Amino acid sequence: MKREGVLYILSAPSGAGKTTLCREIIDIFPHLRHSVSYTTRAPRPGEVHGKDYFFVSMDEFRRMIDADEFAEWAEVHGNCYGTSIRTLEENRAAGVDLILDIDIQGARQLQERYAGGVYIFILPPSFEELRRRLNRRSSDSDEVISRRINAAAGEIRESRWYDYIIVNDQFSRAVEELKSVIIAEQCRTARVLDAVSGIFSMD
Amino acid sequence: MKREGVLYILSAPSGAGKTTLCREIIDIFPHLRHSVSYTTRAPRPGEVHGKDYFFVSMDEFRRMIDADEFAEWAEVHGNCYGTSIRTLEENRAAGVDLILDIDIQGARQLQERYAGGVYIFILPPSFEELRRRLNRRSSDSDEVISRRINAAAGEIRESRWYDYIIVNDQFSRAVEELKSVIIAEQCRTARVLDAVSGIFSMD
Numbered sequence: 001m002k003r004e005g006v007l008y009i010l011s012a013p014s015g016a017g018k019t020t021l022c023r024e025i026i027d028i029f030p031h032l033r034h035s036v037s038y039t040t041r042a043p044r045p046g047e048v049h050g051k052d053y054f055f056v057s058m059d060e061f062r063r064m065i066d067a068d069e070f071a072e073w074a075e076v077h078g079n080c081y082g083t084s085i086r087t088l089e090e091n092r093a094a095g096v097d098l099i100l101d102i103d104i105q106g107a108r109q110l111q112e113r114y115a116g117g118v119y120i121f122i123l124p125p126s127f128e129e130l131r132r133r134l135n136r137r138s139s140d141s142d143e144v145i146s147r148r149i150n151a152a153a154g155e156i157r158e159s160r161w162y163d164y165i166i167v168n169d170q171f172s173r174a175v176e177e178l179k180s181v182i183i184a185e186q187c188r189t190a191r192v193l194d195a196v197s198g199i200f201s202m203d
Numbered sequence: 204m205k206r207e208g209v210l211y212i213l214s215a216p217s218g219a220g221k222t223t224l225c226r227e228i229i230d231i232f233p234h235l236r237h238s239v240s241y242t243t244r245a246p247r248p249g250e251v252h253g254k255d256y257f258f259v260s261m262d263e264f265r266r267m268i269d270a271d272e273f274a275e276w277a278e279v280h281g282n283c284y285g286t287s288i289r290t291l292e293e294n295r296a297a298g299v300d301l302i303l304d305i306d307i308q309g310a311r312q313l314q315e316r317y318a319g320g321v322y323i324f325i326l327p328p329s330f331e332e333l334r335r336r337l338n339r340r341s342s343d344s345d346e347v348i349s350r351r352i353n354a355a356a357g358e359i360r361e362s363r364w365y366d367y368i369i370v371n372d373q374f375s376r377a378v379e380e381l382k383s384v385i386i387a388e389q390c391r392t393a394r395v396l397d398a399v400s401g402i403f404s405m406d
Contacts, residue, residue, distance in 0.1 A: 184387035187367045
């Protein structure tokens, strides 16, 4: 039963546990791939072009912006990062499911420029727990952590327009929920009807 | 985190394996309950009022129809069966998830009269396999089975307007998919936003 690939977009405030969740979910679904972004930054030792990133020059990146080739892009600390529409379309057509780990601004851009993604927001269980996690993993001052938590409050408000909200309270439960969203979305009528219509000659 | 109960509506052509799937899924989710219908037929030995059915008189059933109390109802072999709107609303408010195993006509009625259900259609993998399953479980003549398969073809066309389609090819996979739909729907933003808004004071 041939079907189109699904694009899953994951966002979260820093400290919600998104990266660990992503890693776990890709272990569970070997067919699920990380979307490969374009970047102007130099490869780090061990990074492979076409696997970790597509490494391109600033000129090439600018050409791609001008040609409207990005579903979303951003500049971070002087380097540009972007997701090309063609990458998304090729994977969709080939039936490859992609996971895109992206900040809220990027997700917003993507939603305006590319139809059909599944938007998932990962939440910490509370501000107190978020503070504990940020404290545990960094040597930042209380002030810096408070600033991060204020930023998180703004980000969390954006969860309204996502399709799903997963509260990462117990990790194993959050994994189960993310896994379920991925399987369920592949059963959505719009995604299986074509394949099924062929089998049962429904046209 | 308090949330509203979700109503899952399951339909399938006869022979798709819906009853076995339902039984399995209720074993997996002890909090998930079968919706209790009203009926005018007499209780069979062992059946309990309020658990298997609400057993009511034909007069009472007619009064409920006239008072618009049913989300859906039907007459089958001279007996009436119906799902009351109040049952659905009370369970929703109490946060109880319900499963409603119902034919396509009933699902259609329900969809017109009650908002917010999750509609799931169970399909056999092919007409050939459906024929094999119907042959295996009954002593009906080939002609009767052919008539059932023709009926199934019409029913399968209705799967278009359901939210999800689960193809019951391998039973364990169909269970996994149904389970995933149930968990994923509980993570839908519209269903968790209220609870989450309280925690993060998003209003």
